[in-house]
Amino acid sequence: MKQVSKKRQEDNEIYKVIRQEFLSKEYNQICFIEDCNKRANTIEHSMGRIGYADDWARENGITLFLDVRFWKPCCLEHNLELENNPELSKKYQLSKIHGGKK
Ligand SMILES: [Zn+2]
Incomplete structure (x- = not known):
């Protein structure tokens, strides 16, 4: 089993807390995909998860x-679809548009 780094472990703890808070906000109740209107119960990381957005x-x-700042409220179905459907993810994921920088 791979050992999770301390920073990563701490990040995971923080994530659990702020994820809950994010999804409890009134303006984050509905999936961000157009015309979906389903209840959001997952987070879409629109810029990806690795690295930093800015200084x-x-x-x-x-x-x-x-x-x-780059989280989007998302229903579970669309969260999975964004992972498996390049067209949809191209339309909605900033990381794919600005991508390239590693
Ligand atoms: Zn949706």
Whole structure:
């Protein structure tokens, strides 16, 4: 079994808490995909999860995984579909549009 790094472990703990808070906000109740209107119960990381969005995030140690500025409320079906449907993910995921920077 792979050992999870301390930072990663801490991030996971923080994630659990802010995810709950994010999804409890009134304006985050509905899936962000057009015409879906289903209840959002997952998070879509629109910029991906790895690395930092900008200098501010880097200085504050907020990886994209925890950067709520780029989170979108998403239903489970669309969350899975975004992973498996390149067309849909191209339309909605910023990471694919601005991608390339590793
Ligand atoms: Zn949806």
